Amino acid sequence: xxxxxxxxxxxxxxxxxxxxxxxxxxxxxxxxxxxxxxxxxxxxxxxxxxxxxxxxxxxxxxxxxxxxxxxxxxxxxxxxxxxxxxxxxxxxxxxxxxxxxxxxxxxxxxxxxxxxxxxxxxxxxxxxxxxxxxxxxxxxxxxxxxxxxxxxxxxxxxxxxxxxxxxxxxxxxxxxxxxxxxxxxxxxxxxxxxxxxxxxxxxxxxxxxxxxxxxxxxxxxxxxxxxxxxxxxxxxxxxxxxxxxxxxxxxxxxxxxxxxxxxxxxxxxxxxxxxxxxxxxxxxxxxxxxxxxxxxxxxxxxxxxxxxxxxxxxxxxxxxxxxxxxxxxxxxxxxxxxxxxxxxxxxxxxxxxxxxxxxxxxxxxxxxxxxxxxxxxxxxxxxxxxxxxxxxxxxxxxxxxxxxxxxxxxxxxxxxxxxxxxxxxxxxxxxxxxxxxxxxxxxxxxxxxxxxxxxxxxxxxxxxxxxxxxxxxxxxxxxxxxxx
Amino acid sequence: xxxxxxxxxxxxxxxxxxxxxxxxxxxxxxxxxxxxxxxxxxxxxxxxxxxxxxxxxxxxxxxxxxxxxxxxxxxxxxxxxxxxxxxxxxxxxxxxxxxxxxxxxxxxxxxxxxxxxxxxxxxxxxxxxxxxxxxxxxxxxxxxxxxxxxxxxxxxxxxxxxxxxxxxxxxxxxxxxxxxxxxxxxxxxxxxxxxxxxxxxxxxxxxxxxxxxxxxxxxxxxxxxxxxxxxxxxxxxxxxxxxxxxxxxxxxxxxxxxxxxxxxxxxxxxxxxxxxxxxxxxxxxxxxxxxxxxxxxxxxxxxxxxxxxxxxxx
Numbered sequence: 001x002x003x004x005x006x007x008x009x010x011x012x013x014x015x016x017x018x019x020x021x022x023x024x025x026x027x028x029x030x031x032x033x034x035x036x037x038x039x040x041x042x043x044x045x046x047x048x049x050x051x052x053x054x055x056x057x058x059x060x061x062x063x064x065x066x067x068x069x070x071x072x073x074x075x076x077x078x079x080x081x082x083x084x085x086x087x088x089x090x091x092x093x094x095x096x097x098x099x100x101x102x103x104x105x106x107x108x109x110x111x112x113x114x115x116x117x118x119x120x121x122x123x124x125x126x127x128x129x130x131x132x133x134x135x136x137x138x139x140x141x142x143x144x145x146x147x148x149x150x151x152x153x154x155x156x157x158x159x160x161x162x163x164x165x166x167x168x169x170x171x172x173x174x175x176x177x178x179x180x181x182x183x184x185x186x187x188x189x190x191x192x193x194x195x196x197x198x199x200x201x202x203x204x205x206x207x208x209x210x211x212x213x214x215x216x217x218x219x220x221x222x223x224x225x226x227x228x229x230x231x232x233x234x235x236x237x238x239x240x241x242x243x244x245x246x247x248x249x250x251x252x253x254x255x256x257x258x259x260x261x262x263x264x265x266x267x268x269x270x271x272x273x274x275x276x277x278x279x280x281x282x283x284x285x286x287x288x289x290x291x292x293x294x295x296x297x298x299x300x301x302x303x304x305x306x307x308x309x310x311x312x313x314x315x316x317x318x319x320x321x322x323x324x325x326x327x328x329x330x331x332x333x334x335x336x337x338x339x340x341x342x343x344x345x346x347x348x349x350x351x352x353x354x355x356x357x358x359x360x361x362x363x364x365x366x367x368x369x370x371x372x373x374x375x376x377x378x379x380x381x382x383x384x385x386x387x388x389x390x391x392x393x394x395x396x397x398x399x400x401x402x403x404x405x406x407x408x409x410x411x412x413x414x415x416x417x418x419x420x421x422x423x424x425x426x427x428x429x430x431x432x433x434x435x436x437x438x439x440x441x442x443x444x445x446x447x448x449x450x451x452x453x454x455x456x457x458x459x460x461x462x463x464x465x466x467x468x469x470x471x472x473x474x475x476x477x478x479x480x481x482x483x484x
Numbered sequence: 485x486x487x488x489x490x491x492x493x494x495x496x497x498x499x500x501x502x503x504x505x506x507x508x509x510x511x512x513x514x515x516x517x518x519x520x521x522x523x524x525x526x527x528x529x530x531x532x533x534x535x536x537x538x539x540x541x542x543x544x545x546x547x548x549x550x551x552x553x554x555x556x557x558x559x560x561x562x563x564x565x566x567x568x569x570x571x572x573x574x575x576x577x578x579x580x581x582x583x584x585x586x587x588x589x590x591x592x593x594x595x596x597x598x599x600x601x602x603x604x605x606x607x608x609x610x611x612x613x614x615x616x617x618x619x620x621x622x623x624x625x626x627x628x629x630x631x632x633x634x635x636x637x638x639x640x641x642x643x644x645x646x647x648x649x650x651x652x653x654x655x656x657x658x659x660x661x662x663x664x665x666x667x668x669x670x671x672x673x674x675x676x677x678x679x680x681x682x683x684x685x686x687x688x689x690x691x692x693x694x695x696x697x698x699x700x701x702x703x704x705x706x707x708x709x710x711x712x713x714x715x716x717x718x719x720x721x722x723x724x725x726x727x728x729x730x731x732x733x734x735x736x737x738x739x740x741x742x743x744x745x746x747x748x749x750x751x752x753x754x755x756x757x758x759x760x761x762x763x764x765x766x767x768x769x770x771x772x773x774x775x776x777x778x779x780x781x782x783x784x785x786x787x788x789x790x791x792x793x794x795x796x797x798x
Binding site for chain 2: 232241245250251252253255256258260261262264266267268269270271272273275
């Protein structure tokens with residue numbers, strides 16, 4: 001039959017919705033049946049409606065740059081990606097387990113360093129980590145939790161098994177797009193939400209609020225929580241404004257806050273200075289306090305570290321938490337889970353070669369054309385070598401970089417990222433590669449988002465999903481399937 | 485409300501008012517110079533003095549002619565109070581407080597800013613000047629109207645009112661002062677002829693001419709024009725009215741104490757004059773004192789609601 005999905009060719013990778021034999025996977029059945037029932041014109045109408053909604057939502061939140069562009073520029077695909085709720089339950093448990101171990105690890109690093117003494121992780125790896133902050137040694141944040149908001153990137157291999165690609169423990173972004181994508185999809189495909197058991201995602205902002213409120217150093221009914229943004233020129237400003245608005249808290253810039261001689265943080269309001277209990281900071285560690293870190297930073301608040309060290313204000317995420325999202329540390333996470341929790345890791349790592357290790361380095365240097373080489377401390381997909389897509393010259397350059405600074409590089413096999421049907425042109429679905437970024441919240445309790453943000457590489461064959469490099473996004477559905 | 489947000493609202497309103505006042509002032513002066521008898525010594529340069537721009541002007545220009553004065557007032561970016569500089573400041577302040585303003589504000593200010601920049605030559609050359617300045621005034625009024633029709637009357641609104649009426653009161657006294665000085669400098673034999681023209685233009689510059697006619701029901705004299713512009717309770721640009729609005733807006737805000745006291749003092753001082761002979765050096769001194777009071781009112785608003793230092797909290 002000549003339908004939208006019958007014409008779809010899944011290709012050699014794992015496809016999220018349709019098996020290689022052309023059958024709908026269980027959580028996608030309702031969705032695909034519905035899509036096939038829509039005339040091409042109708043589908044096109046929905047796509048246009050989605051575009052208009054993106055514009056509209058963008059306009060209500062975003063800031064125009066000098067050139068008049070809005071920053072919500074990346075494309076949205078209306079075909080959702082579905083995941084079976086039973087699979088998700090296991091994955092979510094794995095994410096909780098992972099963040100729990102990571103927080104235990106960070107807390108250990110800034111106190112007794114038992115993991116080093118017990119030989120779980122070599123000392124020089126920590127000593128040379130760009131994100132280890134001596135200023136944090138001996139500080140004890142509430143519940144021993146340092147990374148309160150974590151965005152973990154997951155990928156599926158050709159078997160459909162989830163792997164962790166990286167943990168983002170500094171200032172992970174994207175959650176507002178997860179929420180917005182759901183809102184758009186509800187508007188343009190409303191019929192599906194009536195019949196299908198799609199689990200809601202809307203509780204994120206109230207979970208975030210509860211997570212932050214639990215960190216308040218003062219025992220008060222209404223702790224003062226703020227979102228600290230670098231300001232309107234930051235590319236994630238839209239998200240900062242959105243989260244502050246949804247939580248009903250103030251969106252502040254560094255200059256709105258000051259630390260007084262009592263080492264408490266105050267916000268400048270027309271009612272006078274008001275004490276701040278919890279700061280959800282969306283500014284990188286090195287910019288939060290010019291007294292301690294970058295002296296010339298005007299984004300931060302002088303004295304903030306002092307106030308935090310004294311326990312008078314909670315910072316989420318805590319400074320220094322980034323030590324655990326180093327890509328070299330990543331390789332040790334399975335061992336850290338075993339060590340701290342005495343449990344087997346539920347979620348596996350992608351095979352990782354540490355250039356610091358002699359045997360691994362030799363292998364990497366001999367296979368640069370097959371591997372993906374990443375610097376240990378960059379994010380956003382910068383400074384990478386994608387072996388199969390690289391020139392001899394690129395490879396020579398990276399060989400030299402690795403030899404000069406082996407500690408700073410890791411390598412992984414080129415991933416066979418899963419694909420999902422994506423609307424390309426009018427009435428035609430094509431497979432595009434994607435990943436998934438769930439968000440995990442941890443303080444007194446732990447929450448995992450239902451699904452997360454699915455990012456899609458909109459270019460045919462491309463494996464790069466980053467929004468800065470031509471990626472798009474789509475809604476992610478965790479679907480309850482009925483026993484079949 | 486964050487102090488920063490309040491301060492941006494306050495300055496948005498002040499600069500918006502400044503844009504409108506500058507456009508009105510240049511427009512009226514244009515008109516005034518056409519009507520003056522040819523033997524009267526009055527020049528465009530008076531406008532520079534009204535706006536406290538003497539130093540900045542002289543650094544930049546040698547010749548005090550119409551072209552340079554108008555250019556300085558409308559387009560000069562070394563003059564932080566020029567029409568285009570003020571518009572830029574309105575835009576910057578609105579850009580960073582869009583979440584507390586009506587959504588359309590941003591579009592309107594962009595439209596106005598673009599028009600003002602693209603057509604600035606029409607403002608500087610005399611032939612199209614009137615139409616250009618009129619469009620600017622209309623653009624300002626569109627934004628003020630949008631605020632009036634759609635904004636909540638909360639703290640944000642109070643800061644807009646504070647900014648608008650403080651700027652307006654400031655300009656009001658400057659214009660009266662300038663006219664007074666002009667009259668004091670004029671030769672006795674031309675004073676009567678000049679007075680008629682000057683004081684009616686002063687009223688027109690404040691859109692007060694018709695209101696004066698309706699309210700006072702008498703001929704225009706210096707004493708009456710000044711009394712009207714200072715004490716009329718209903719005319720929305722009079723000193724009395726502006727300070728009253730400042731007082732009302734402040735009293736809706738927390739911790740308004742000191743600002744209310746200063747506003748009350750200013751209100752008590754506001755009085756008309758009996759006879760045109762009282763338009764003398766003493767009166768000039770009185771206006772000068774009012775100006776200083778307005779400046780200290782601004783500092784009190786800033787200190788009270790926007791600025792905090794270490795030691796204020798602990």
